[in-house]
Amino acid sequence: MKSLEVFSTLMASAAARTHIKKSIIDNRIKFDKEVLFHGDAEFWEDYDDWDPYADLDTEEIEDIMRRIAAHMDANKDGYVDSEELTIWTLFSMHNINAKWAHEEWEDIDMHGNNMGMSWQDVCNEEYGFQFEQSVDQYGPRDVEKFDPDNEEYYEFNRNYNRNRAKFEASDQNTDGFLNRDEWLSYNNPFKHQEVKDKMIEKIMEKIDSDQDGAISLQEYLNDWRIRPSDANDDALEYDIDEFKEDLDRNGDGILEGDELIFWLDADLAGDANDEAEHLMDTCDEDQDGKLTAEEIVNHYDFLIDHEIMEHGDTLRDFYYHDEFRK
DSSP states (O other): OHHHHHHHHHHHHHHHHHHHHHHHHHHHHHHHHHTOOTTOHHHHHHHTTOOHHHHOOHHHHHHHHHHHHHHHOTTOSSOEEHHHHHHHHHHHHHHHHHHHHHHHGGGOOOTTOTTOBOHHHHHHHHHSOOOSOOEETTEEOOOOOOOTTOGGGHHHHHHHHHHHHHHHHHOTTOSSSBOHHHHHHHHSTTSSHHHHHHHHHHHHHHHOTTOSSEEEHHHHHTOSSSOOTTOOHHHHHHHHHHIIIIIOTTOSSEEEGGGHHHHHTHHHHHHHHHHHHHHHHHHOTTOSSEEOHHHHHHTHHHHTTSGGGGGGHHHHHHHTOGGGOO
């Protein structure tokens, strides 16, 4: 009986953590949708040269940092905990990726195709090669022979299913190509709820082999275009640690719900975890594992230069939007 009670308590605790995490993610998605304009060309063209240190005095910076801290505090308990810090950092990193994608758009080689980026163009842009035959206005394009045991192709192979799902979800007009806005969605798929949901739906169809709506450790380990035949123990141990430490946020042994957001770009999730831990270690003056608004304000010069503030862009967003000058 006691074991059953302990199990029930653990399950209730995990469910509560999942609900809290979902509210944190929903809070950040809402914030990006209503306030941030990353992905819009006019936004970057107007404000690309903005410098918080040149355009704001210390009092203005501190005031904006307090308001940012209030938005990071999704559960409104007066603190920014490690989960809130990690999720805010992860979404900030996606926004930075979209900015880079915008800046690179004009330089992407689309092989004479004015419809946008094909899946092959995306593979070329991200990995420098392609394995699937295609034809452009110049004729058939050269392809490489894919070898799943070649370490050069490891990242492509490991991320193939998730990237393909992200491509199909971002191709909102389903023409097989990504225009500029769709390319920005590909690089920041969580800015738009419909893209996020469609991406999760497509990847689950491919990887969720038992169709239980969650990703188990074994399903996670099976997520390859073609599983390598010579996977070594070190690589396996790394993948298991990544699953447990970076992705399985509530420790219940599966990835489900908004927890899948971390899995959809596991490398970026790992970076966000590391970054958030570094920020917490630096700014948490009383070492209680959470940040007050004043601790965030006291370290604004450190935080502004990091990804969590998009290297200053988050302050710019608050500065230029009247609804956040209250």
